[in-house]
Amino acid sequence: MGPLGHIGTYVIKFFEHMGRFGTLVLQTARALTDFPTYAHPTLKQMVRIGVESLPIVLVTSTFTGMVSSLQTFYQLKSAMVPVHTMVGSAVEKMIFLELAPSLTALVLAGRVGATIAAELGTMRVTEQIDALETLAFNPVAYLVVPRVLAGMVMFPILTIFSMTVGVVGAWVVSVCSGISSADFLYGMRLFFKPWDVYYGIIKSVFFGLSIVSVGCYEGFFAKGGAEGVGRATTKAVVVACLLILMWNYILALILL
Amino acid sequence: MSLVIRGLKKRLGGKPVLKGVDLEVREGETLVVLGRSGCGKTVLLKHIIGLMRPDEGEIWVDGRDITKLSFKELIEVRKQFGMVFQASALLDSMTVAENVGLGLRREKLSKDEIERRVSEALEMVGLEGWEEALPAELSGGMKKRVGLARAIVTRPKFLLYDEPTAGLDPVMARSIDRLIAELRERIFSTSVIVTHDIISAFSVCDRLAFLHEGRIRFLGYPEEARCSEDPVLREFFSGGIIPWREGAFGRG
Ligand SMILES: Nc1ncnc2c1ncn2[C@@H]1O[C@H](COP(=O)(O)OP(=O)(O)OP(=O)(O)O)[C@@H](O)[C@H]1O
Ligand SMILES: [Mg+2]
Secondary structure, rough: OHHHHHHHHHHHHHHHHHHHHHHHHHHHHHHHHOOOHHHHHHHHHHHHHHHHHHHHHHHHHHHHHHHHHHHHHHHHHHHOOOOHHHHHHHHHHHHHHHHHHHHHHHHHHHHHHOOOOHHHHHHOOOOOHEEEEEEEEHHHHHHHHHHHHHHHHHHHHHHHHHHHHHHHHHHHHHHHHHHHHHHHHHHHHHHOOOOHHHHHHHHHHHHHHHHHHHHHHHOOOOHHHHHHHHHHHHHHHHHHHHHHHHHHHHHHHHHO | OOOEEEEEEEOOOOOOEEEEEEEEEEOOOOOEEEEEEOHHHHHHHHHHOOOOOOEEEEEEEEOEHHHHHHHHHHHHHHHEEEOOOOOOOOOOOOOHHHHHHHHHHOOOOOOOHHHHHHHHHHOOOOOOOOOOOOHOOOOHHHHHHHHHHHHOOOOOOOOEEEOOOOOOHHHHHHHHHHHHHHHHHHHHOOOEEEEHHHHHHHHOOEEEEEOOOOOEEEEEEEEHHHHOHHHHHHHHHOOOOOOHOOOOOOOE
């Protein structure tokens, strides 16, 4: 096969994926009417995606906040400008606009996306999804809808946690490196706009949806035994990370 | 005629698996579909319950062609079915009781009622007291029986069994056979059993079908099967450990 042939196969594969993904999205939307089927599993997924992810998000965000403060201090110091209030301003923008939503998403693409793909993939290749169908369940309502809803609700919440502890971490470190608390907080308020927070939250919704939907898609259509599940899991993480980077750019372009 | 398959064709992975299957299952009977490993028995069952869509052909369930139904309508039709999977397909995150109770969730039953029906079904398969176990803690034979309990708990009109005895020791296999026969007395389902276990086939069937190279090569009563001159059928039977021609086994 020549290079054109290879490109051709890729293009066809791409459209196949898009078609199947689109169908799954439609089925998910339609399954929203089946409330009794997904109500309870949704709560369970909220705990698994939200509550159980909290520790890793808190740890990541605290350290990131601390580091962002140190690095800003370092950069401004070498520029020889009065830094005392600037650190707060810079750190606020960095954390709300970029660090909290993006890092939370990238960390959770591994945790949440991989878990979803592995779980659904295993259920698919061991015929558990077929079994649900024969028991007159709508597997999309029972398996996909709860994860999508939980992701949509929990990612923004996790991001808000991330913003909070990130700022606190930055603040503590600033105070330790000799900036007065008042200066830091004044600097933070100086250029703060509520939109900074909204923008971060909007991003997190897009990131969360990307992660859970790709995880569900790869898992739901996995095939080929244990190896297939492994492949689906890897793909779920890689594709989710790429989507996060892509959305990050697009949203910055249109929203800022 | 409660279940009729006409001209069923299906290609999978680029090669034809079913090449025009015609089959009629009578109301209340137990039909056993025999066939070599990999001849498409599982694929056939999956078509009957709508897990796979055929390339060509019709599947009539109580006068409705289920190959033409939407997903929603199909779910309605499936409420009359119970299926026992070859590898059990228990939901591994749920306990035995939750697995068995899955089919009852759609019926608006009280918790107590569900519990009662679940333990009744588990008792039928000889697994009382295992309600809280997880599938990972069960042996293959026990998983099969849980799968059986899950399929019968709704007392379905049609029961589909995929290799109910494969991978079990002979004693366990015969006890599953007895169970299938007993269940027939108790819930009067129309059953399709897919297997390559000849002993099991002869001991539970009303009629036998033989699936070979994507078509039904033989359909008839077990006595006819025994006397058949068809070389393919004879080869398949003589591959079994029981010398059927001497009449050492079976109803003949
Ligand atoms: N999803 C699939 N994709 C591609 N090929 C498939 C698929 N499912 C089944 N096949 C092929 O169809 C043929 C029949 O498979 P099937 O599982 O129905 O066999 P079987 O008669 O149930 O065998 P066994 O007795 O071993 O269970 C096999 O050759 C298999 O490779
Ligand atoms: Mg099979």
